Amino acid sequence: MLDEKLKRSVMNFMNIHSRCLFEKKFYEERKKGNVPACRLNELMEEAMDKGYQGALDGGSIHSWIWTPHYYITNSPFYNFPYTFGYLFSLVIYAKAKESGKAFEQAFLALLRDSGRMSAEQLAAKHLEEDITSETFWEKGLEMCRKDAEEFCRLSAMLF
Structure with missing residues (x-):
């Protein structure tokens, strides 16, 4: 039970925080034009590093691809x-x-x-x-x- 509680805390305070950071940066860059996949990977890596405060080793920089929340355009920052x-x-x-x-x-x-x-x-x-x-x-x-x-x-x- 303690393990589940800790997982929820990590998810809500680190994972979701990194997703919000990614989404914020994405919208800033999108104002300037298209954002190529290689840049999305960089944004995700930066967001994960900041969200997890450097504690995550080998996080998936491609998670922006399969996270459906990012594709709900009428509801940005869905993770918050x-x-x-x-x-x-x-x-x-x-x-x-x-x-x-x-x-x-x-x-x-x-x-x-x-x-x-x-x-x-x-x-x-x-x-x-x-x-x-x-x-x-x-x-x-x-x-x-x-x-x-x-x-x-x-x-x-x-x-």
Whole structure:
């Protein structure tokens, strides 16, 4: 289970971040004209290096070819909502852990309102949180940090 949690964190904070970086650079270059495949490979390599902070060795610079999100032209930066939703759900989970059983009704009310309220309104009303503040998002990141620390602790026991 810990492995899955860590994979999700890597996907949302490194992989998706690198995809957003690639897409941003692509749109900047596309304004000037066609972008050849060799340049797309370079952009992907640069984005992956930055997104993974140099920790990825041998990532596929051709992933722009088979990633369908890049071809949905009416919805650029399609990847961003994944990370937003992931962190938002982690904050909801952190709140649930703090509140225990009492959170269930608040969560059901949040779900009922989710189709008619913005994320900012949902967080304010049901979580008593301001999603425009860094501290909101740090609650989700803290859970990921604890997972990484637990992984390191368990790994150290093996050696």
